Amino acid sequence: MTETASRPTLEAVAARAGVSRATVSRVVNGSDGVREPLAERVRRAVEELGYVPNQAARSLVTKRHDAVAVVIAEPETRVFADPFFALQLRGISKELTAHDSQLVLLLTEGRDDHTRVGRYLAGGHVDGALVFSLHLDDPLPGLIQRAGVPTVFGGRPGWSEGTRDVVYVDSDNRGGARQAVRHLVELGRKRIGHISGVLDQTSAVDRLDGYRDVMAGAAPGWSWRATSRPPAASAACGNSWTAAPTSTRCSPPTTWPPPAPCACSASAGCGCRRTSRWSVSTTCCPSPSRPTHR
Numbered sequence: 001m002t003e004t005a006s007r008p009t010l011e012a013v014a015a016r017a018g019v020s021r022a023t024v025s026r027v028v029n030g031s032d033g034v035r036e037p038l039a040e041r042v043r044r045a046v047e048e049l050g051y052v053p054n055q056a057a058r059s060l061v062t063k064r065h066d067a068v069a070v071v072i073a074e075p076e077t078r079v080f081a082d083p084f085f086a087l088q089l090r091g092i093s094k095e096l097t098a099h100d101s102q103l104v105l106l107l108t109e110g111r112d113d114h115t116r117v118g119r120y121l122a123g124g125h126v127d128g129a130l131v132f133s134l135h136l137d138d139p140l141p142g143l144i145q146r147a148g149v150p151t152v153f154g155g156r157p158g159w160s161e162g163t164r165d166v167v168y169v170d171s172d173n174r175g176g177a178r179q180a181v182r183h184l185v186e187l188g189r190k191r192i193g194h195i196s197g198v199l200d201q202t203s204a205v206d207r208l209d210g211y212r213d214v215m216a217g218a219a220p221g222w223s224w225r226a227t228s229r230p231p232a233a234s235a236a237c238g239n240s241w242t243a244a245p246t247s248t249r250c251s252p253p254t255t256w257p258p259p260a261p262c263a264c265s266a267s268a269g270c271g272c273r274r275t276s277r278w279s280v281s282t283t284c285c286p287s288p289s290r291p292t293h294r
Helices: 010-017 021-028 036-049 055-062 083-098 111-122 140-147 173-186 202-215
Strands: 067-072 102-107 128-132 151-154 167-169 191-196 223-228 279-282
Touching: 010 021, 010 036, 021 036, 067 083, 067 111, 083 102, 102 111, 111 140, 128 140, 140 151, 173 191, 173 202, 191 202
Parallel strands: 067 102, 067 128, 128 151, 151 167, 191 223, 191 279
Antiparallel strands: none
């Protein structure tokens, strides 16, 4: 017997439950209008036969796909190497599973990927989309808006005409950076540097602006510098500031500007070591075992 022939049908469920095919369809699709005793007989028959509704047919009735796209505007080499995305996807998957919905992961690296993602979302395959890690020149907000899919962005997109009404969730990156710098100021630090990621995302720009907000009013004798990781640099600390062989933490340079491009990243276990005369405001996640300031 083939796998297709062995699959229980809607008619088989109806026969087992002693009800009509239409009644089974209403129960399976969550429609109202079926008395509870009949609905319970249908659910019992579904369980006994191992019936699984055909998703395509079900979608025609419910207008739902029970799937949500998670779009991350980063290449797969970064997404699967950075623990931030692993935690993010785990949380999203857990919540979707609790609502009997499926996560569909879509990654973008180049223009062709943007077109593919836009086409997929416009094709009616998912009920909505979550979009993360947008870059300032990213065409995704416009493509998604044209697709007509309900979407929530993780992080403020770089605004452009026609995308100002998108829904997003974000941290107060600028305010958080101000607090970090003020904390160092209150400790009496006068040489305060800022380490950021690439300045092609609103989060990095907002944090740098917050740093500058405080340092612009610096008292005489204060020194302040900011540096960012260039697009071509690796996200690993080994490409920039040298750490001890047994350490995964970044080591700030002892002079400014540093002798090599900065590449301080949370994926490298960021947490600045005390090897510099500079106090550091960093956009990376701090080490739980040591402060990020001197």
